Amino acid sequence: xxxxxxxxxxxxxxxxxxxxxxxxxxxxxxxxxxxxxxxxxxxxxxxxxxxxxxxxxxxxxxxxxxxxxxxxxxxxxxxxxxxxxxxxxxxxxxxxxxxxxxxxxxxxxxx
Amino acid sequence: xxxxxxxxxxxxxxxxxxxxxxxxxxxxxxxxxxxxxxxxxxxxxxxxxxxxxxxxxxxxxxxxxxxxxxxxxxxxxxxxxxxxxxxxxxxxxxxxxxxxxxxxxxxxxxxxxxx
Numbered sequence: 001x002x003x004x005x006x007x008x009x010x011x012x013x014x015x016x017x018x019x020x021x022x023x024x025x026x027x028x029x030x031x032x033x034x035x036x037x038x039x040x041x042x043x044x045x046x047x048x049x050x051x052x053x054x055x056x057x058x059x060x061x062x063x064x065x066x067x068x069x070x071x072x073x074x075x076x077x078x079x080x081x082x083x084x085x086x087x088x089x090x091x092x093x094x095x096x097x098x099x100x101x102x103x104x105x106x107x108x109x110x111x
Numbered sequence: 112x113x114x115x116x117x118x119x120x121x122x123x124x125x126x127x128x129x130x131x132x133x134x135x136x137x138x139x140x141x142x143x144x145x146x147x148x149x150x151x152x153x154x155x156x157x158x159x160x161x162x163x164x165x166x167x168x169x170x171x172x173x174x175x176x177x178x179x180x181x182x183x184x185x186x187x188x189x190x191x192x193x194x195x196x197x198x199x200x201x202x203x204x205x206x207x208x209x210x211x212x213x214x215x216x217x218x219x220x221x222x223x224x225x226x
Contacts, residue, residue, distance in 0.1 A: 033215065041148075041199050043217040086154065088215075096166035098144065099203075099215060101154035 002027045006087055006102035013077050013109050021072040021105045023087030030097060031090035032063050034072050036083050037104070043086065046072070077109045112138055115204050115218035123224045129190040132221045134202030136183050142207030143185040144215065145177060148199040157200075160185055161207045189223075197225045 003026040013019055023032070034046040047054050047061040049070065054061050058077075063070040074081055084106050088099040116135045124130050136143050145157040156169040160179035177187040183204075189196055201220045205213040 035217070040219065041201075041222065042219045043201065043203075045214065045216060048214040088154075094167045096159055096161070098156045098159060098167055098169070099146070099154075100156070101146075103153050 002029070002089065002091055002100055004087060004089055004100055004102040006085075006105050008105060009103065010106045011108070013107070015077060015079060015109055015111050017077050017109075018073070018075045019077060019107070021074070021085055021087075021107075023070045023072070023102055025068050025070075025089050027091075028068070029065070029089040029091055032065075032070050033088045033090075033099070034061055034070070035086045035088065036081075037086060038083055046085075074107075077107075079109050079111055082107055082109045115202055115216055117200075117202050117218040117221050119221060120219065121222050121224075123226060124192050125226055126192055126194060128192050129188060130192060130223060131186055131188050132200055132202075132223075134185045134187075134204075134218060136185070136202075136204030137216055140204035140206055140216075141183050142205045142213070143179055143183065144203045144205075145185070145187050146201045146203065147171075148201060148220075149195075149197075154201070157187065192225045194225050196223065198223060 005024045031050045035043040049063045051065045058075045060073045084104040086104045088101045142161045144159040159167045179185045199220045202218045203215040
């Protein structure tokens with residue numbers, strides 16, 4: 001099956017720093033989403049981005065589907081950015097679509 | 112518009128028991144998917160329902176089942192609970208009918224502990 005690899009697995013930053021999270025996938029996909037999992041476990045939608053670049057405040061994402069990777073940029077990080085960031089790709093299997101998740105990047109932002 | 116809701120939020124069960132979890136999708140969403148999250152296996156797809164039909168199922172034993180009602184609300188059931196079923200169970204909804212081709216929105220999850 002498709003492999004989704006996220007890097008780095010862990011990242012520790014000082015408040016105000018910038019960071020780039022990467023998601024590589026091993027096969028063509030129908031779509032891609034980035035999520036932030038808060039400390040209570042809820043997955044918060046960040047980007048729905050099959051290709052191109054999107055920006056939302058201090059966050060932006062770029063997906064290059066032909067090269068099978070996506071990047072999530074966090075600028076001027078804040079302590080509230082801490083948590084786990086997941087990349088999930090959409091594949092078609094068994095007649096419908098499903099999300100396949102990477103293992104996540106755990107981000108810690110220190111004050 | 113209200114988000115995806117899941118009940119209960121926390122649950123403690125004993126090995127061998129069964130459990131039913133509930134998910135109410137965002138109003139107007141007709142596709143509901145379920146995922147299991149554990150520290151060892153990460154987030155794994157369980158099944159997806161659209162119009163009361165299971166359209167896709169992940170690689171889980173038959174003890175895991177689900178259903179969807181005419182109002183798009185969904186339930187999942189785990190019978191004969193095992194210690195390894197302890198996990199965060201997440202429900203996601205989307206407009207459908209092409210399931211995850213539409214943006215998926217997740218509920219807060221049900222944290223199940225099996226003792």
